[in-house]
Amino acid sequence: MTRTLAPLRGMNDVLPDDSPWWQLLEDTARNVFEAYGFRQIRVPLLERTELFRRSIGEVTDIVEKEMYTFDDRSGDSVTLRPEATAGIVRAGISNGLLHNQQQRLWCLGPMFRYERPQKGRYRQFHQIDVEALGYPGPDIDAEMILMSARIWRELGLRMPRLEINSLGTPEARAAYRDVLVDYFEARRAELDEDSLRRLGTNPMRILDSKHPDMQTVIAEAPLLTEHLDAESARHFQTLRVLLDAAGIEYRINPRLVRGLDYYSRTVFEWLTDRLGAQGAVCSGGRYDGLVSQLGGRPTPAIGWAMGVERLVELLRLDRPDLSASAADIYVAVGDDAVGEGMQLAESLRDGLRGVRVQLHCGGGSLKTQFRRADRSGARWALVLGQSELERGEVTAKPLRGEGEQCAVPRVEVLAWLRARLD
Ligand code: ATP
Numbered sequence: 047m048t049r050t051l052a053p054l055r056g057m058n059d060v061l062p063d064d065s066p067w068w069q070l071l072e073d074t075a076r077n078v079f080e081a082y083g084f085r086q087i088r089v090p091l092l093e094r095t096e097l098f099r100r101s102i103g104e105v106t107d108i109v110e111k112e113m114y115t116f117d118d119r120s121g122d123s124v125t126l127r128p129e130a131t132a133g134i135v136r137a138g139i140s141n142g143l144l145h146n147q148q149q150r151l152w153c154l155g156p157m158f159r160y161e162r163p164q165k166g167r168y169r170q171f172h173q174i175d176v177e178a179l180g181y182p183g184p185d186i187d188a189e190m191i192l193m194s195a196r197i198w199r200e201l202g203l204r205m206p207r208l209e210i211n212s213l214g215t216p217e218a219r220a221a222y223r224d225v226l227v228d229y230f231e232a233r234r235a236e237l238d239e240d241s242l243r244r245l246g247t248n249p250m251r252i253l254d255s256k257h258p259d260m261q262t263v264i265a266e267a268p269l270l271t272e273h274l275d276a277e278s279a280r281h282f283q284t285l286r287v288l289l290d291a292a293g294i295e296y297r298i299n300p301r302l303v304r305g306l307d308y309y310s311r312t313v314f315e316w317l318t319d320r321l322g323a324q325g326a327v328c329s330g331g332r333y334d335g336l337v338s339q340l341g342g343r344p345t346p347a348i349g350w351a352m353g354v355e356r357l358v359e360l361l362r363l364d365r366p367d368l369s370a371s372a373a374d375i376y377v378a379v380g381d382d383a384v385g386e387g388m389q390l391a392e393s394l395r396d397g398l399r400g401v402r403v404q405l406h407c408g409g410g411s412l413k414t415q416f417r418r419a420d421r422s423g424a425r426w427a428l429v430l431g432q433s434e435l436e437r438g439e440v441t442a443k444p445l446r447g448e449g450e451q452c453a454v455p456r457v458e459v460l461a462w463l464r465a466r467l468d
């Protein structure tokens with residue numbers, strides 16, 4: 047017997063029954079992005095490993111232990127993208143999109159991280175991602191946050207909660223780093239192995255540790271907020287004024303540092319309590335240094351990414367009204383009426399835009415065909431058999447308790463359905 051192959055751990059199939067929620071999210075996001083003047087960009091799934099090392103940072107969870115990295119056939123080290131920003135910035139530089147220009151871009155697709163799979167945390171997962179390049183902010187920072195809030199509203203989601211913080215400039219962070227190292231040195235005994243190592247390399251990463259035993263020592267650590275440079279403090283203050291004016295509620299979380307090295311100044315996360323431990327549904331921030339760090343001219347920028355699987359999970363709770371049905375109308379045909387049935391189905395697709403018409407294929411008894419019709423989720427079955435052909439009619443059978451079965455003259459079918467499909 048042939049052995050069946052199990053899927054890889056943490057790599058999910060998105061089945062047709064899941065699609066309505068995925069599509070609602072994708073369609074809503076695209077419409078909102080367009081409403082804010084963002085344009086789509088598509089970048090490769092595979093990039094040089096170097097790109098992620100240089101952008102995300104050597105001493106981060108992603109680069110240290112989560113990347114899918116391998117040598118291709120010419121011996122070059124390549125990596126499946128763990129996030130989209132690095133690739134988009136690389137594309138902006140490679141294609142000259144950033145020279146004295148502003149770009150508002152969005153992108154959607156799978157990301158890959160070798161994490162421990164659990165609910166809301168997978169090895170292949172999807173992000174919808176936006177980036178605004180060439181904008182110093184804080185006006186665009188507020189617009190980016192407003193844009194995400196609009197997506198939640200238009201989806202009909204219960205509002206997640208917004209947390210914001212400022213990471214200041216690299217110089218401000220360098221000063222803070224010294225303070226932080228002193229603090230953690232004094233409490234070495236409470237640090238786990240990862241954190242001890244990071245103390246010498248990237249102490250701010252310790253603040254992002256998810257280790258439960260570390261939460262007290264993290265909670266009592268000195269705050270970056272108290273070491274913010276004046277310009278960053280002003281930037282943050284203006285962002286707050288703009289968010290207040292727009293009626294966006296938020297909480298300042300001075301512990302929010304984010305897991306990637308490239309952020310500066312504004313960072314934020316949208317969180318929910320309804321998904322268990324995996325509470326972040328959308329996160330982002332400003333990355334003013336990244337473009338030049340990757341070889342482009344200095345270009346201030348900000349971006350965010352939402353976790354599609356987590357949002358789909360929420361959408362299923364808040365939008366149980368969506369249906370995974372395949373059809374609105376199911377055309378059942380007798381053996382001698384297949385050609386006529388096909389023409390009927392085509393004429394309905396021509397005449398009823400947006401209505402889903404499924405023609406029964408594969409023959410079989412009327413009973414079998416009705417069973418299929420029912421499973422398709424259609425509201426009506428239209429039957430075209432020998433007797434209907436002779437009388438120039440179709441039989442319309444409601445499948446969802448909408449009235450009685452009746453005969454409709456062939457020439458009136460379109461109008462008859464229009465009147466019922468609103
Ligand atoms: P977390 O703290 O949950 O690990 P993160 O800070 O690593 O998230 P980002 O790199 O900012 O996440 O990615 C943006 C969004 O992508 C997150 O807010 C989350 O919704 C989603 N996300 C990140 N990693 C995963 C994953 N392994 N599986 C599913 N969704 C994910």
Ligand code: MG
Nearest residue numbers: 107108161305
């Ligand atoms: Mg993570």
